[in-house]
Amino acid sequence: MKIAVLGTGMVGRALAGRLSDLGHNVVIGTRDVATTVARTESDAMGTPPYPHWQKEHPAVRLVTLPEAGAHGEVVLNATNGQNALAALEAVGAEHLAGKVLLDLALPLDLSQGFPPTLTVANTDSLGEQTQRAFPDARVVKSLNSVFCEVMVDPSRVPGQHSIFVAGNDPAAKKTVEELLSEFGWPAGSVIDLGDITGARGAEMYARLYFTLHKVLGTFDFNIAVVRAG
Amino acid sequence: MKIAVLGTGMVGRALAGRLSDLGHNVVIGTRDVATTVARTESDAMGTPPYPHWQKEHPAVRLVTLPEAGAHGEVVLNATNGQNALAALEAVGAEHLAGKVLLDLALPLDLSQGFPPTLTVANTDSLGEQTQRAFPDARVVKSLNSVFCEVMVDPSRVPGQHSIFVAGNDPAAKKTVEELLSEFGWPAGSVIDLGDITGARGAEMYARLYFTLHKVLGTFDFNIAVVRAG
Numbered sequence: 021m022k023i024a025v026l027g028t029g030m031v032g033r034a035l036a037g038r039l040s041d042l043g044h045n046v047v048i049g050t051r052d053v054a055t056t057v058a059r060t061e062s063d064a065m066g067t068p069p070y071p072h073w074q075k076e077h078p079a080v081r082l083v084t085l086p087e088a089g090a091h092g093e094v095v096l097n098a099t100n101g102q103n104a105l106a107a108l109e110a111v112g113a114e115h116l117a118g119k120v121l122l123d124l125a126l127p128l129d130l131s132q133g134f135p136p137t138l139t140v141a142n143t144d145s146l147g148e149q150t151q152r153a154f155p156d157a158r159v160v161k162s163l164n165s166v167f168c169e170v171m172v173d174p175s176r177v178p179g180q181h182s183i184f185v186a187g188n189d190p191a192a193k194k195t196v197e198e199l200l201s202e203f204g205w206p207a208g209s210v211i212d213l214g215d216i217t218g219a220r221g222a223e224m225y226a227r228l229y230f231t232l233h234k235v236l237g238t239f240d241f242n243i244a245v246v247r248a249g
Numbered sequence: 250m251k252i253a254v255l256g257t258g259m260v261g262r263a264l265a266g267r268l269s270d271l272g273h274n275v276v277i278g279t280r281d282v283a284t285t286v287a288r289t290e291s292d293a294m295g296t297p298p299y300p301h302w303q304k305e306h307p308a309v310r311l312v313t314l315p316e317a318g319a320h321g322e323v324v325l326n327a328t329n330g331q332n333a334l335a336a337l338e339a340v341g342a343e344h345l346a347g348k349v350l351l352d353l354a355l356p357l358d359l360s361q362g363f364p365p366t367l368t369v370a371n372t373d374s375l376g377e378q379t380q381r382a383f384p385d386a387r388v389v390k391s392l393n394s395v396f397c398e399v400m401v402d403p404s405r406v407p408g409q410h411s412i413f414v415a416g417n418d419p420a421a422k423k424t425v426e427e428l429l430s431e432f433g434w435p436a437g438s439v440i441d442l443g444d445i446t447g448a449r450g451a452e453m454y455a456r457l458y459f460t461l462h463k464v465l466g467t468f469d470f471n472i473a474v475v476r477a478g
Contacts, residue, residue: 177476214460224454225457235442249469
């Protein structure tokens with residue numbers, strides 16, 4: 021499948037690398053290709069500069085955001101949540117219309133330290149904002165509840181644990197569930213939270229998620245929803 | 250142990266009944282005893298009037314909020330979250346000083362329908378507000394992440410699943426963990442989220458919790474935190 025990943029950070033790289041390894045035709049979209057390929061320093065999180073990663077993943081092409089939008093049959097938004105809507109504007113609504121837009125961004129505000137607060141929560145969510153801003157895109161919120169390495173390899177956490185999907189378009193959710201299955205998420209691990217307003221719960225869980233990271237001392241964890249019957 | 254439960258709703262009743270069955274000396278505190286015992290109608294949620302429940306639990310005494318505060322060595326706040334701080338004011342700071350205050354209230358706003366939004370979230374929490382308003386109380390946030398019947402009988406959900414505690418006072422958390430153990434929560438199911446700011450994650454999870462209730466069609470569920478190693 022032709023897939024566009026937006027965002028050159030650790031999340032975008034983890035997804036693009038894994039999707040490419042799975043045999044998909046993958047591009048990564050960035051605002052300014054020349055700047056991204058010229059980077060020589062690790063970022064504030066210690067993530068090595070993009071060219072280091074690119075060398076190990078020659079099949080993944082780095083392109084501009086509109087080129088990424090034109091390429092992708094499915095578009096994954098793995099940008100920093102605070103820039104997510106601006107990045108999608110740069111991709112162009114015409115490149116998103118009718119397409120599955122997998123939104124895995126979290127609207128984190130780290131300005132007050134860790135654990136982060138959210139720039140939108142409680143009465144709205146980034147998933148809902150994205151669907152409203154791009155009404156012709158088929159937005160599905162998913163994967164935002166686990167660390168990027170767990171997203172693409174759920175076996176890092178033992179046993180069966182849960183991953184959420186939310187969106188207005190059942191066929192789009194089906195496409196996302198197929199990608200989840202390729203990553204290693206069995207059908208029984210997927211919980212459909214309903215329409216895109218379900219993104220609110222998935223995003224607000226972020227506070228508990230980051231608190232759990234802090235007290236557990238690892239990102240290799242997840243929650244399993246357990247029910248009677 | 251002498252325990253005071255604040256709130257005569259379904260949550261307060263579930264806790265008071267179970268604690269009484271376990272052999273504790275339990276009172277329920279209410280703003281106006283005469284009004285509560287005069288009720289003859291079920292409430293908007295279908296909960297039968299208090300006197301019906303009282304008949305089945307004669308060992309539990311209904312008292313005023315200050316009397317409840319005077320009685321309890323441990324105080325459980327099971328009021329409607331929007332009234333929680335006002336109820337604690339009525340109890341009186343002098344009755345809370347030095348005591349373990351188990352805050353299991355959720356600051357729900359149901360005015361816009363279901364799932365509810367929160368009246369405080371993201372940059373603050375009811376647990377933190379409670380600790381600030383009553384600095385001499387030893388506030389522990391716990392149990393707010395599951396349905397009241399699961400709080401007092403976790404075996405309603407199969408296997409081991411997780412319950413959170415957050416608070417500034419380690420000895421107070423220990424007391425709460427002993428009560429959790431009496432309810433049936435094994436030590437391995439308890440996750441300490443650190444100081445009272447951990448309440449924020451536990452409370453913000455409510456949006457996902459109520460969305461899960463909606464899609465699962467049951468309150469007999471919980472999350473298990475699963476980690477590598």
